[in-house]
Amino acid sequence: MLKHLATICLLSLVFFMPQVTLALAPADLSAIGDFRAFTHNIEGSPKKNNLNLKMQELEIAIQGYLNPYAKADVFVSSGGDNFEIEEASATILRGLPVNLNIKVGQYLVDFGKLNQGHPHGWSFVDRPISHRMLLGADGLKDVGIGVSTLLPIGVYSKLSLNVLSGRSLAWEDEERGTEKPMGVGRWSVFLPVGEHGNMDAGISGLYGTYLGKDAAGADGHNLKATMAVVDVKYKYHPSDYTSLVLQGEWLLNHRQLLRDSAVTSVSNGGGFAFVDYGFHKRFNAGMLIDYAPGVFDYQADDLYETGPEEDNNTPLGRFDNQNSTLSLTGFVGFGLVEETTLIRLYGRYMKFNIDDPQLLANPEMTSKKSQFLLGLQVIFTMGPHKPHEF
């Protein structure tokens, strides 16, 4: 009931916003829909070889200046019947000493480059499994304060530090742990390469602890998590009609966890790389290779609703150093008028490497070697044009 009320309030806010904002300082309002049609050959799924149709997401974005010094960004999204806050943050843009920016609220943390983006902007359609397995289904999203500055060197170089609630670490556990503040930092450099090329490279680190619960639900185990990511992006963009993007990230993960009521630790890593070639202004095609620790269990994958909904009780890749998943995605896209209407065709092959079935919560997975998925995505965007970011 309360949820429905909140949804109604939110929708009425959205509908009345344009009239209100035209008179006041206008905020940009946009709605982004993500529709999917897909089929797959996942053994055991009642939807195997079906034509599945899904409204994957509806995102509503409200963005605007608060005053000459600050702006705010609010994204709410619905994956089904209820809206939830995707991001809600305010940023002080200017007027602070040493070129500082301060951001507060709930936001996608600048841990690596990709994590700061929203999936509808990605040609390869879904969040890479390396990110989903190591950072979470929606990436690394948390509540906190971030400060960043531009370093006084001869090129654009940004240093950022975030103090976050730590819920993104604590809530991933089988039994929800108790969060403690965690820190995330990134240093990046942006360099022009030749006349039409640019590159961006960064390193990020994360350190946090939380109180984990054991199987009996007893609190009090202080668990440490350390992560790092290296990211590189290169884009060649000689004209509006042609572009080439090469981008990749490698994540390293070191975790403590409770296994049989004892604290133990796991070290592993994963990452992705893709190439995306844009041609004739409106077309693009490319390939993504993605490697993640752990087995990407379809029953935990709400994205493709492959079976009856089950508890998400599969240990994520960050706690698994024996098994792994390799995935290859091919994609072709067409933009009718820029981002307003995008049509993407994609195929994804996943190969599982199972060395230790003991680590799998879903024993069915042991008989699976691979799966294939073929999908069509249509993205529609209403609202002002977004700037073309690097």
Next chain:
Amino acid sequence: MSKYLVSIAFVLLLSTVALAKVAIVTSTTDLRSIAEMIGGDLVTVESLNKGASNPHSVETLPSYMFKVSKANLYCKIGLDLDSWAAPIIDGSRNGKLVVVDCSQNVPVLGKPTQKVDASMGDVHPLGNPHYWLDPNNGLIIADNILDGLITVDPANAETYRKNRDAFATKLSEKLTEWKGLAAKLQGTEIVTYHDSWPYFANAFGIKVDGFVEPRPGIEPTPSHTAEIIELVKKRQIKMICIEPYFSDRAPKTIARETGAQVVVLPPSVGGAPGANDYLSLFDTILKTLAGD
């Protein structure tokens, strides 16, 4: 010895003063050229967009933010053409930056008379922003930049005013020359790719009969191209004018079917060889149209 030191200190001081030029960043090369003429030796000017690139869709590169972070003055086109400048200016974190909207006081053409929405394509909602292509607006741009320069560097106001007057004189001389060049173009009917040329057409008595784009910012479609072919035949149009940053595929189809010529016109300084500054831009456009 101490005298020697003092003179070294003096030279160092002088050189830092000489180095401390007013740093200007502009959205386009046309604004850069005018800013150079008003600022003279007292300024350094950089344009974010290149002359042969599309000013409607500039990527918000961090390297641009870096440039703006070091600037005193930013000159934008305004009228929503360079709305991409806002995230660049925000990303620069430059709290002392003075931003000049060069469209101020420009008599704007093509202001929509009804509510604009996306079904009409990428209509410029505040009116047509390609106003620098009327040389009479060059002086309005110069005055806007002058105001900005005086705000950031009042000590040199006199010099800037003198430079502005010199620019005005040169511009009016050139205007007479251009009117002469344009005399034989009077009433010439053309088709252009995008609606970039209404100010230019107005200033020089040229008539734009249609566009290769079916609607602003929308890629050519076969049916619209067929309509334009009919129009070109009916009105006996001789030139299909395109900007260097658009594909010549559809224009070439029209040319092939009608015998008209595809003419690449520089819409901005640096958009073609010879168009090296705001004044030679018009020389180049007019000569290209006249077929010289």
